Amino acid sequence: xxxxxxxxxxxxxxxxxxxxxxxxxxxxxxxxxxxxxxxxxxxxxxxxxxxxxxxxxxxxxxxxxxxxxxxxxxxxxxxxxxxxxxxxxxxxxxxxxxxxxxxxxxxxxxxxxxxxxxxxxxxxxxxxxxxxxxxxxxxxxxxxxxxxxxxxxxxxxxxxxxxxxxxxxxxxxxxxxxxxxxxxxxxxxxxxxxxxxxxxxxxxxxxxxxxxxxxxxxxxxxxxxxxxxxxxxxxxxxxxxxxxxxxxxxxxxxxxxxxxxxxxxxxxxxxxxxxxxxxxxxxxxxxxxxxxxxxxxxxxxxxxxxxxxxxxxxxxxxxxxxxxxxxxxxxxxxxxxxx
Amino acid sequence: xxxxxxxxxxxxxxxxxxxxxxxxxxxxxxxxxxxxxxxxxxxxxxxxxxxxxxxxxxxxxxxxxxxxxxxxxxxxxxxxxxxxxxxxxxxxxxxxxxxxxxxxxxxxxxxxxxxxxxxxxxxxxxxxxxxxxxxxxxxxxxxxxxxxxxxxxxxxxxxxxxxxxxxxxxxxxxxxxxxxxxxxxxxxxxxxxxxxxxxxxxxxxxxxxxxxxxxxxxxxxxxxxxxxxxxxxxxxxxxxxxxxxxxxxxxxxxxxxxxxxxxxxxxxxxxxxxxxxxxxxxxxxxxxxxxxxxxxxxxxxxxxxxxxxxxxxxxxxxxxxxxxxxxxxxxxxxxxxxxxxxxxxxxxxxxxxxxxxxxxxxxxxxxxxxxxxxxxxxxxxxxxxxxxxxxxxxxxxxxxxxxxxxxxxxxxxxxxxxxxxxxxxxxxxxxxxxxxxxxxxxxxxx
Numbered sequence: 001x002x003x004x005x006x007x008x009x010x011x012x013x014x015x016x017x018x019x020x021x022x023x024x025x026x027x028x029x030x031x032x033x034x035x036x037x038x039x040x041x042x043x044x045x046x047x048x049x050x051x052x053x054x055x056x057x058x059x060x061x062x063x064x065x066x067x068x069x070x071x072x073x074x075x076x077x078x079x080x081x082x083x084x085x086x087x088x089x090x091x092x093x094x095x096x097x098x099x100x101x102x103x104x105x106x107x108x109x110x111x112x113x114x115x116x117x118x119x120x121x122x123x124x125x126x127x128x129x130x131x132x133x134x135x136x137x138x139x140x141x142x143x144x145x146x147x148x149x150x151x152x153x154x155x156x157x158x159x160x161x162x163x164x165x166x167x168x169x170x171x172x173x174x175x176x177x178x179x180x181x182x183x184x185x186x187x188x189x190x191x192x193x194x195x196x197x198x199x200x201x202x203x204x205x206x207x208x209x210x211x212x213x214x215x216x217x218x219x220x221x222x223x224x225x226x227x228x229x230x231x232x233x234x235x236x237x238x239x240x241x242x243x244x245x246x247x248x249x250x251x252x253x254x255x256x257x258x259x260x261x262x263x264x265x266x267x268x269x270x271x272x273x274x275x276x277x278x279x280x281x282x283x284x285x286x287x288x289x290x291x292x293x294x295x296x297x298x299x300x301x302x303x304x305x306x307x308x309x310x311x312x313x314x315x316x317x318x319x320x321x322x323x324x325x326x327x328x329x330x331x332x333x334x335x336x337x338x339x
Numbered sequence: 340x341x342x343x344x345x346x347x348x349x350x351x352x353x354x355x356x357x358x359x360x361x362x363x364x365x366x367x368x369x370x371x372x373x374x375x376x377x378x379x380x381x382x383x384x385x386x387x388x389x390x391x392x393x394x395x396x397x398x399x400x401x402x403x404x405x406x407x408x409x410x411x412x413x414x415x416x417x418x419x420x421x422x423x424x425x426x427x428x429x430x431x432x433x434x435x436x437x438x439x440x441x442x443x444x445x446x447x448x449x450x451x452x453x454x455x456x457x458x459x460x461x462x463x464x465x466x467x468x469x470x471x472x473x474x475x476x477x478x479x480x481x482x483x484x485x486x487x488x489x490x491x492x493x494x495x496x497x498x499x500x501x502x503x504x505x506x507x508x509x510x511x512x513x514x515x516x517x518x519x520x521x522x523x524x525x526x527x528x529x530x531x532x533x534x535x536x537x538x539x540x541x542x543x544x545x546x547x548x549x550x551x552x553x554x555x556x557x558x559x560x561x562x563x564x565x566x567x568x569x570x571x572x573x574x575x576x577x578x579x580x581x582x583x584x585x586x587x588x589x590x591x592x593x594x595x596x597x598x599x600x601x602x603x604x605x606x607x608x609x610x611x612x613x614x615x616x617x618x619x620x621x622x623x624x625x626x627x628x629x630x631x632x633x634x635x636x637x638x639x640x641x642x643x644x645x646x647x648x649x650x651x652x653x654x655x656x657x658x659x660x661x662x663x664x665x666x667x668x669x670x671x672x673x674x675x676x677x678x679x680x681x682x683x684x685x686x687x688x689x690x691x692x693x694x695x696x697x698x699x700x701x702x703x704x705x706x707x708x709x710x711x712x713x714x715x716x717x718x719x720x721x722x723x724x725x726x727x728x729x730x731x732x733x734x735x736x737x738x739x740x741x742x743x744x745x746x747x748x749x750x751x752x753x754x755x756x757x758x759x760x761x762x763x764x765x766x767x768x769x770x771x772x773x774x775x776x777x778x779x780x781x782x783x784x785x
Contacts, residue, residue, distance in 0.1 A: 051452035058448050061414045062440030069437045072429020079418030080737035086419055087748045094408040101404035105766050149739045298430040305509045306437055313441035324449055337456055
């Protein structure tokens with residue numbers, strides 16, 4: 001019998017996976033925006049994600065809210081511990097959000113350049129920082145016996161976490177470029193395909209490096225999990241999805257490539273979650289001080305209420321989100337309503 | 340210099356949420372007005388309403404974008420700056436935040452994209468449905484955030500055990516004694532804000548004689564709408580909220596109403612100059628018995644004053660009193676302005692009363708200010724508690740975050756918000772000056 005805390009551990013994983021896949025391509029497109037060649041390409045970038053990015057970002061808010069409600073000590077400890085990093089992340093997301101709406105409002109090159117940079121850097125920084133955050137969780141945070149964070153901002157920027165940050169960046173650039181192949185055609189599409197291939201190579205190399213480093217830095221993550229069938233299922237699916245991306249790209253089957261990269265992201269997060277479980281935040285000070293689904297969860301009553309909310313609400317959300325993606329599917333065309 | 344992390348955290352929260360709270364009332368108000376406008380455009384096939392919808396839709400888009408951008412901070416700052424609070428009440432406060440995300444944020448964000456980008460892609464009915472969902476979503480969002488905040492004002496459905504507040508009854512917690520009345524009071528305030536923004540913008544267009552056909556219909560709609568919602572805000576919602584405060588938070592009532600000593604036949608203070616330590620009210624103009632009557636339906640009823648409570652359990656008097664009374668004064672002003680507008684409309688003199696149109700333009704920021712004042716009265720009036728009678732604000736902060744770090748984030752957010760605020764005003768003014776698009780020449784039929 002799976003307990004409620006475990007269910008919510010999994011559901012928060014699902015929410016963050018939804019965020020990583022959906023807003024992940026927005027962030028990737030934002031990074032690629034820094035390399036766009038002219039105004040038309042920049043407008044295509046912004047309008048390709050224009051109708052959907054805002055809804056995508058909500059997955060992060062709901063994930064954060066669910067973490068707060070289901071595991072308050074984790075939410076409190078991690079976010080106050082990550083204080084400066086999180087403030088920078090929020091600042092970046094603020095700039096990303098407004099740049100989309102603001103850029104097209106005034107027809108002047110300086111104005112547009114300002115918001116192009118704001119959009120690009122406002123995407124680049126989160127793309128890396130999310131990885132750095134995951135890296136620190138996998139590595140373990142300095143947490144004392146009272147569950148208090150005892151580290152520093154600079155301590156968060158350790159080599160292993162930076163490696164995971166760069167891995168995250170390569171993955172999201174690949175993902176964003178694949179999304180853009182669905183939204184463009186002609187030479188721009190071909191260039192996006194090239195970007196995706198290049199990022200894929202980087203991603204594979206970094207992933208191998210990251211796996212080796214993880215085994216060295218956090219051996220506890222592999223304790224027991226190697227016997228879990230779920231771990232191996234996710235791993236095999238990951239390998240298949242990663243290999244499938246360049247194959248489909250070569251045949252210009254972009255939708256399949258994009259779906260493969262979505263599965264790649266889901267598997268990576270799934271693997272991390274399976275390895276962490278039942279810990280949410282391992283303590284690097286002493287593993288016994290870790291915050292787990294058992295010592296950090298809300299009451300069963302609260303978890304039940306939230307489960308009902310999720311079971312009622314999320315099918316509706318997924319329903320209209322799917323509908324909206326269908327409405328806006330196809331190549332991006334610049335019209336009078338565009339950014 | 341010794342910086343106090345409690346004070347800094349409070350300053351930061353006041354700044355980030357105060358700045359954020361400029362935008363949702365405008366969005367909610369405009370969204371509901373756009374439901375009406377787009378509805379007319381669709382059902383009546385009136386192209387003036389279609390152009391009006393496009394025009395005010397742009398203002399909604401800019402407002403919404405800044406609201407969303409500054410709203411991200413809201414979801415995380417309980418954890419960053421109020422870690423002890425988060426741990427203590429997370430079992431309860433987290434749930435409405437999740438419900439808000441699932442039932443409201445997804446809805447409003449997803450359908451705003453449809454509304455802004457789908458005008459020519461979708462049938463008119465579906466397009467109208469999209470703005471309806473934006474309005475519904477943003478209102479549901481207001482509901483859940485007020486559930487969370489109202490629980491902090493009048494907690495219910497919980498028990499303190501295992502070193503934290505634990506949920507015992509979800510419905511009692513959600514529908515705690517202040518939720519519904521505060522929800523209506525706040526949404527009503529948002530509708531007033533939307534009405535004044537629209538009326539002010541339409542008045543500006545009329546003054547500049549720019550697209551008068553759109554401006555006239557917009558002005559008429561916003562005045563009728565604004566009059567109804569301003570009146571409803573006074574009664575039943577504003578009054579009902581005050582009665583609820585009287586019954587559940589007597590310290591706050593004493594502070595907002597300026598009642599220093601408890602008494603029967605308690606007066607309503609029309610005007611007064613408050614001061615602190617100890618709380619005092621000078622030069623006041625009072626009507627005896629009215630407060631007793633308003634709060635308890637009986638002019639003889641005893642109303643507790645600030646001196647009836649321990650000095651360390653009453654809110655800061657000056658700020659609570661001044662913010663509340665200024666809000667009430669503005670509320671009366673809104674009714675007066677809308678009444679005059681309705682009268683001029685009825686006498687068919689509205690379009691060329693330049694003084695009145697100028698007054699409307701000048702009044703655009705006032706409902707936003709009233710919202711801020713009401714929120715200040717509500718939150719400062721709850722002090723020294725973060726959760727009324729359950730947890731003190733001073734015990735709620737993050738113990739691992741230093742004052743220097745908080746100062747850094749205050750400065751960073753402060754600069755960003757100044758920049759965003761200036762840009763918001765610049766872009767809205769620019770859009771308004773440009774005006775609605777020109778109507779297509781009427782088809783000439785022989």
